[in-house]
Amino acid sequence: MQHWERVEGFVQVVRHGSFVAAARYLQVSSSHVSRLVSHLEQQLGTQLLYRSTRQIRLTEAGNVYYEACRQLFDGVRDAELLLQQHQGLPSGVLKITAPATFGDKYIAPLVNDFQLRYPQLKINMYFSNRQVEMIEEGFDLGIRMGVLRESTLVARRLCDRREYIVGSPDYLARIAPPQTLTDLERHNCLIGTRGYWLMQQNGQRKDINVHGNWQANSGPALLDAALKGLGLAQLPDYYVDEHLASGKLVAVLNEFQSAEMGVWVVYPQQRHLAPKVRLLVDFLVEQFKTGIAGLEF
Template sequence: MQRWDRVEAFVEVVRLGTFAAAARQLKVSNSHVSRLVSQLEAQLGTTLLYRTTRQIRLTDAGALYYEHCHHLFDGLRDAEAAINDLQAQPRGVLKLTSATTFGERFVAPLINDFMRLNPQLEVRFHFTNRQVDIINEGYDIAIRMGTLKDSTLIARRLCERHEYVVGSPEYFARVPVPHTLSELSRHRCLVGSRDHWRFDIHGVRREVRVEGPWEGNSGPALLDAALKGLGLAQLPDYYVDPYLASGELISVLDAYRHDDTAVWAVYPRHRHRSPKVYQFIDYLVAHIEELLPVRRNFGPAHDEPSTTDAVEKSGKVP
C-alpha cells in the first residue's frame, strides 16, 4: 500500500530544494523528512536523490517519479481551494472586455445586476472590437464571438450566434437577389470590421473576400447602411432579427449560412478558482438568454449549394 506521506515529503524536498525547507513546509523535523524519503526509496527499490552536504540532485529515476507525482498534490491543493472558494463572496476588481455592441446590449446589464448582488465587487469593463491579449493586458474575462482559435484559455459557451447576409427591399428592387456565392462579386457589399464573409458549403467553412462602396468598423452604422438600401451586409442575429421580422431587411444566401459562431466567455486557466470569475460566468450563462432576441428562422427555403460554389471553394474559379 502506498504511503502518501513519503511521496509528499519527496515532492516537497524537490519543489523547495532542501530537506530543511520541506520540513518547515510540512511542520516536521528534518530527520523525519529524510527518513520518509529513505523509506520511499527502499519501497521503490531505487535511489531518487543524490545527497551532499551542500545540495540535493535528482537521479534519473527521481526526475521521472517527480514528474508523475507532483501534480497529484497540486490537484489536491486546487481541490481544497475550490471547496473553500465555493461559497466565497466575489470581491476585488473584475476586469473584462467585450465587443462593443454585444457588450453594451447584453453583458453590461448583467454585470450591473451582478454588482448589485455583490457590493464588494468593482468592475473595469472595456468595450472594443479589437481582440485583446487577455493575459498580457491583465483581463480576467473576455467575451469573444465566432469560432475560437486553439488557445491555452478556458472557454464557456454563452449562447448561439448566427450571421445573416441581408439587404433592404429598396436594394432588391434595383438588383436581383443572389442565389450563389459567386454572385456576390456583382453586388454592392458593405464591409464591416473584416473584409471577408464566412459561409458554409456542405459542412466546410468558406471565406469569401468582399468589397464595395462602404466600409466601417461600427456594427450599428453598417446596419443603418443596409437598412437605407446601400448594399448587402453580413451581420449577427442580434443586430438584424427585429428588421427581418418586420420585413425591413431580407435574408439571402441562407443555404450557406455559417452557424458555428457562438458567443464565448474566455479566461486564463489560473483564474478558474477566483469567485469573481467563475460566479460571474455562471451568472452570464444563467441569464444571458433572457436578454437575447427570440431565435427565428428567416428567409426563403434553403437551396442546396450549387456546383459553381463547390468548384469555387476549391479555388478553381477566381
C-alpha cells in the same frame, strides 16, 4: 513595504512583457514602474533586465531572482484566493472585456445585475472589437465570438450566433437578389472589419472575398448603411433579427448561411479561481441559459 512594491513592479514587468503593460496592470504610470525596477537594481547591486526600445529580457541574475520572486507572489495570490473562497464572497476589481455591440446590449446589463448582488466589487468593463490579450492586459474574463483559437484560456459556451446576408427591400428592388455566391460580384457589398464574408457551401466553411464602395469597422454603421439601401451586408443575428421581423431588411443566400458559431465566456486558467470570476461566469451561463431576447441557445 517599499521593497515589496519594487519587487512587484519587477515581477509584473517580466510577467507582462513590458513596462507599459505592467503599468496598466498595476494602474500606475510606466515611468513609475521603471523607477521601481531601477531602484530595485540599485538596492540589489546588480542588473536584472536588459532594456531596448523594442523589448526587455532578463539577465542571468534577473532570471534567478524572478523565479524566486514569482513563486513568492504566486503563493501570496493563492493564499488570498483561498481566503476569499473560504469566506465565499467576491472582492476587488473585476475587469471584463467584450465585443462592442454585444457587450453594450447583453453583457453590461447582466454585469450590472451582478454588481447589485455584490456591491463591494469594483467593476471595470472594456468593450472593443479588438481581441485583447487578456492575460497581458490584466483582464479577469472576456467574451469571444466564433471559433476559438488555441490558447491557455478556459472557455464556457454562452449561446449560438448566426450570420445573415441582408439588404433593404429598396436595394433588392433595384438589383435582383443574388441566387448564387458568384452573383455577389454584381452587388455592392458593404464591408466591415473583415474583407471577406463567412459562408458555407456543401457543408464546408467558405470565406468569400467581397467588394464594394463602403467600409467601416463599426457594426451599427454597417447596419445603418444596409437599412438605407446602400448595399448588402453580413451581420450577426443580434443586429438584424428585429429588422428581418419587421421587413426593413431581407435575408438572401440563406442556403449558404454560415454555420452557427458560439459565443463564449473565457478566463485565464488558475489553480484557485477567484470567487469574483467563478461567480460571474456561473451567473452569465445561467442567465443565457434561461433565455435572452434575440439569441438562440
